[in-house]
Amino acid sequence: MSRSRWIVPVAGAVGFAVIGGAEIALDPAFQAAPLAPAIVLALIVTGTLTTIVSPIAGSLVVTALFPVGTALGLDGPTGVGVLAFFLLPGWAGYRSPPRRSWLAPLGAQLMATAGVALGAMAPDAADASLAAVVWENLFFASLAWVSWIVGIVARGARDRAVRAERLAQALDAEREAREHAILIEERQRIARDLHDAVAHSVSVMTLQVGAVRSTMPADAPQTEMLRGIERLGRESVAELRTAVGMLRRADEALPTAPPTLDRAAELVDDVRAAGLEVVLHESGDPVSLSRVADVSAYRVLQESLTNALRHAPGAAVEVRIARSPQSVVVEVRNGRPTAAAGGEPSTGGGHGLVGLRERLAMVGGAFEAGPTTDGGWRVRADFPNGGPHDR
Template identity: 45%
Template sequence: MSKSPGERVPVRSFWWWKRPRSAFLDIGLALLAALECAVSTIAFLSSRMHVSTAGAIAIAVLGTAAGGSLVLRRRWPAVPVLVTLLVMPGMLGVLLLVVALYTLASTWEWPSRRRRVVALSTLAFAEAAAVMAVSLMTGGDSPPVEPPPLWGQILLSLMVAVGLTVAPVVTGLYVGARRRLIESLQDRAHGLETELDLLAEQAQERARRARLEERTRIAREMHDVVAHRVSLMVVHSGALERIVVKDPEKAAQSAKLMGEVGRQALNELREILGVLRMDDARQPEPDSLAGLPRLVDQSRAAGMAVTLTVSGSRQEFTGEAEQTAYRVVQEGLTNAHKHAGGAQVSVLLSYAPNGVRVAVVNACPGGEKGAAQLPSGGNGLVGMRERVIALGGTFSSGPEADGGFRIEAVLPSRLAVRAERLR
């Protein structure tokens, strides 16, 4: 089965070895160390005394056991060092000593176990120096050259002990620290990958929410545009049906007005849908409070008895705030067309120091009994409330004491466009 590039391939373990090649390496080192211990010990003793066959066999067995301790170096790093310290007075194995000290220093964490590393390394150094000094001082049966003086033998023993013990310990400490650094960096990299995956999921969730909010916003705009324009068209069609025979000229005017309202609805729909294909620099201008007179005139032309009252000093607000106020009035007029045909409707626009207030109030329906009854999904007022509250304003709607209905929204003054901002 194929695997992705970033997927880790599981490693087969063998006992305490993570990889088979590690086991082969340790077994090979153990065989070499066992051979060296046996051969070097037999050679050392043979030059100084007679070694029988049984003694050679015993030395070979002891050397094999000592060198074989390297098989355990990854599982119990101290075991090869302890074995080396036990057999070193009579058996000096260079490979066994170097590999054991290197493994001890590289696998034991520093500085949590520094005392053990320092104590065992110091003891190994002392024994190695002593064994080398004894070996130089005793010499063989027929030394090839004259031995150096005593101080030279001691100095040479110390130098050899430093090379056999200090060098592998320092190397092991460096390799162990480097290995732990790489492991910590890998863990950190894995943590960063996990965090990036989490951030990517969060970004996808934010994008999903943004798309949902955008769809909701477009749906509201579509509702505001279509509901108002279609309400006017239905009202005109109802009037046209009643007067087409009695007053053809007025019926023609109503048909002409229906066409104009339909074209306006189509234009607004094109503008809303065009936002999906335009950048910010080409977006159409939103509806504003300056367009309320035209909106009221359209409802008045449809037969609604509507008045517009403006109070306070004209003040410009942000585009989103003015569009929201415009939509509130549009929704109020749409509801009046649907549910209060023939009733007196008042549109109020008031500029105050604390913001701007818009309201649409209709009296109790008592006019034309045959007014068209349009279906209502009930989402218009909910959408208006959400839009106004999102801007920090207040929204209210409900019946009046005289049987009428009021829709009112107040937007805060912080949404106003200050003169300082314009400069």
């Protein structure tokens, strides 16, 4: 039940009781014989409260005050009775559909006719003219019908407002659906462009490297380096296809598993094959990191090694991965470069130190990066243990 269904009738009943009580206490005629107006007032309050359940029935109860009061000896409705006679049919028109609420003003008209007739048949009303009787009946009937029409108009305005609100909500939902469809279409277009522009080129380069390697002697020093480049090319294409699949099917599971820190040794081997001197130290027993933290740890290691490869050529690199029940610490330290290098150290992938800090902040870890006293560079990332694997 909506709040207006009961709060308005209750407020009306209280208002009628206060006004009617004041009328009985202040009117000299009612002071001499308060019983009849008190019964009429009780009828008004009861009928008003009845509108909580049935506005039409409550209106009929209230408008019965006219014949009841006349039968009790009152000379027409009381002041509060006229007010209630006018308001209750309107409330019925507002709360109930027109196909049923017309019974309220019709009942009020019949009650007014009965009340006027009883008043005309009273012994002290012998001199009442027919015109006065007709006018009184027409007056009270008009009050009821006008009140009902006002209620119907107010109900129509309310219904139009509700329909307008629902239409606005439907339009908002349609706009959101259309924007979502446009977003999906744009993602698919980006995926196609990304695949056409990058995946094909990387695949061709990988094949070309393989062709060059096949023409070289098996014991040539460049063979292992080219084999590592081939492997990196294939992995890059696989990761690119994973990203493309995510763009194309945002609501589906990723087609392949992302890399994790378990592949740290493979990554170090690839970097060694590219000509960087790397020493890997791993300590502690395997622990459970969340999938996001595990992927982020691999990315930090990957981008830090790429940074050392680009900006510290010829330098020795030390990688430490320390696992404990509380956290996993990844530390990459390189010495002073022994060959020409340019630019401030930055990480691969176009993310830079800001991207690494964002990765650590996302999983609640700590990140440090900066130069060392021997002219090298150090990156340290501390990943908290997030509980069981969610892979």
